Amino acid sequence: MNVATTPDRLLEALAGALGPAGLRTGAEIAARNCADAYGAAPTPPRAVALPRDTKGVSAVLRLCNAAGAPVVVQGGMTGLAMGAHPEPGEIALSLERMSGVEEVDRAASTLTALAGTPLEQVQQAAAEAGLMCGIDLGARGSCSIGGNVATNAGGNQVLRYGMARRNVLGLEVVQPDGTVLRGLNKMLKNNAGYDWTQLYIGSEGTLGVITRVVLGLHPRPEGVQTALCAVPDAASALELLGRLERRFGAGLQVFEAMWSEFLDLATGPLGLSRPFAEPPDLAVLVEVAMGPGEGATEAFAEGLGALLEEGVLADAVLAQSEQDRARLWAYRESPYEYGQLGRVGVNFDISIPRARMAEAVTGLRELRAAHWPGDPCGIFGHLADSNLHYIALIPPDEKNRQGSIDAAVYGLVRDLGGSVSAEHGIGKGKRDWLHYTRTPEELALMRQLKAALDPKGILNPGRVLR
Ligand SMILES: Cc1cc2nc3c(=O)[nH]c(=O)nc-3n(C[C@H](O)[C@H](O)[C@H](O)COP(=O)(O)OP(=O)(O)OC[C@H]3O[C@@H](n4cnc5c(N)ncnc54)[C@H](O)[C@@H]3O)c2cc1C
Numbered sequence: 001m002n003v004a005t006t007p008d009r010l011l012e013a014l015a016g017a018l019g020p021a022g023l024r025t026g027a028e029i030a031a032r033n034c035a036d037a038y039g040a041a042p043t044p045p046r047a048v049a050l051p052r053d054t055k056g057v058s059a060v061l062r063l064c065n066a067a068g069a070p071v072v073v074q075g076g077m078t079g080l081a082m083g084a085h086p087e088p089g090e091i092a093l094s095l096e097r098m099s100g101v102e103e104v105d106r107a108a109s110t111l112t113a114l115a116g117t118p119l120e121q122v123q124q125a126a127a128e129a130g131l132m133c134g135i136d137l138g139a140r141g142s143c144s145i146g147g148n149v150a151t152n153a154g155g156n157q158v159l160r161y162g163m164a165r166r167n168v169l170g171l172e173v174v175q176p177d178g179t180v181l182r183g184l185n186k187m188l189k190n191n192a193g194y195d196w197t198q199l200y201i202g203s204e205g206t207l208g209v210i211t212r213v214v215l216g217l218h219p220r221p222e223g224v225q226t227a228l229c230a231v232p233d234a235a236s237a238l239e240l241l242g243r244l245e246r247r248f249g250a251g252l253q254v255f256e257a258m259w260s261e262f263l264d265l266a267t268g269p270l271g272l273s274r275p276f277a278e279p280p281d282l283a284v285l286v287e288v289a290m291g292p293g294e295g296a297t298e299a300f301a302e303g304l305g306a307l308l309e310e311g312v313l314a315d316a317v318l319a320q321s322e323q324d325r326a327r328l329w330a331y332r333e334s335p336y337e338y339g340q341l342g343r344v345g346v347n348f349d350i351s352i353p354r355a356r357m358a359e360a361v362t363g364l365r366e367l368r369a370a371h372w373p374g375d376p377c378g379i380f381g382h383l384a385d386s387n388l389h390y391i392a393l394i395p396p397d398e399k400n401r402q403g404s405i406d407a408a409v410y411g412l413v414r415d416l417g418g419s420v421s422a423e424h425g426i427g428k429g430k431r432d433w434l435h436y437t438r439t440p441e442e443l444a445l446m447r448q449l450k451a452a453l454d455p456k457g458i459l460n461p462g463r464v465l466r
Helices: 007-018 054-067 119-128 145-150 234-251 260-267 296-309 322-332 334-341 354-371 396-415 431-436 440-453
Strands: 047-049 071-074 091-094 101-105 110-114 168-174 180-183 209-216 224-231 252-259 282-289 315-318 344-351 377-382 387-394
Touching: 007 047, 007 054, 054 071, 054 091, 054 168, 054 209, 101 119, 110 119, 119 145, 145 209, 224 234, 224 296, 224 322, 234 252, 234 282, 234 296, 234 354, 252 260, 252 322, 260 322, 260 334, 260 377, 282 322, 296 315, 322 334, 334 377, 334 387, 344 396, 354 377, 354 387, 354 396, 387 396, 396 431, 431 440
Parallel strands: 047 091, 071 091
Antiparallel strands: 101 110, 110 209, 168 180, 168 209, 224 282, 224 315, 252 282, 252 377, 344 387, 377 387
């Protein structure tokens, strides 16, 4: 069957399989299905398919595969790599009607959810059972657990709980021809042949559609203490990290770095108060779970006091209440307010080997001084995970400068042996830089996998690989 000559028959068949509420076309297509959070101009897809269950997903894929019709998979649309952003003519397969936590198994410490469930709902269900979901990120209210797994999302607690991959025990996936793979494993150990589920984690919707997720849950951390620490430079921050790891072990939950440009934006145009009398070049937001029992705050303060005396820390502000904690987190979350600045962000989510982090920050500062000196920027990130975020804020009518900023920053990443994507994925936004991080042999293997699992190339075409 050829789509170009039989377009209506495909849409009719999809409507037949999904029911009247299951397919939207033309003016019925919601704005949310036309763009993800990358910031590209909205593009309406040919139609939006909204299955209610795995059978519906299977029917959509079977029909589209038979017709050779391209499909873009959509979760919460918070992705920052243009993976779920439609191209004209694509059928958008949205998981938004497949939402709900199906089970929390306390004996196994697992949670099973439909892929379209918002992450925050997953977190709440885990908390209600007295447990904790190891995945957390700023978009928690809108992103879906399926999207989190498809992008192998990271976030603020990777240091303690790992990326999404480390939290997944089982998956249900629909292959492009409609075949349903059910691997809803709940056991920590299961070496029965290839663990095919791993292939789909981080595959950004290019190999199959995730319809159900089984997550391993964790005990809830207790006695969490929060501090904002001033350190002279990246080397001292790494020293601080090592000392905290040795002193508090697995209690260390969060280690978020914010350089002076970032703090200047937060305390200048964004109006937050200055946290330190002497502005540092680098501040680190630290959280440690001290465990149950009295004296957690005192023991934490004592630990930081010792580091102050030794000169590892220049200063520190400790949260004494939940309000204080929110105030300290507001610095780290200030990029969500960059929209107020009347500029657009050129966003980077890069990995740099820890030992070269100081060079990376110096390199970024030198690039800015030479090429975009007038543009404010934010340098921050999950330092313990080798993950740096860089946002250059340029005037909205100068978006054409993005290409040259991309080239400069990704060139630096390549020279330092880093990665062009730490956690947001490749999508279409970073596809042309993938070869800076992956060898020709690795790229060839990725193409072989894509060809084997999606022989007609209908799923998320042009994402990750050209
Ligand atoms: C404010 C904000 C903060 C963020 N913070 C972080 C962060 O700290 N860490 C981080 O990693 N990311 C972060 N992100 C990026 C984004 O939230 C994550 O990439 C998230 O995992 C995407 O989930 P989603 O459901 O919105 O996916 P979408 O945007 O809908 O899709 C993302 C990709 O996954 C594919 N996909 C979606 N659902 C499925 C499925 N069920 N099966 C197969 N493929 C699918 C899509 O085709 C696309 O390629 C942030 C984004 C925002 C806007």
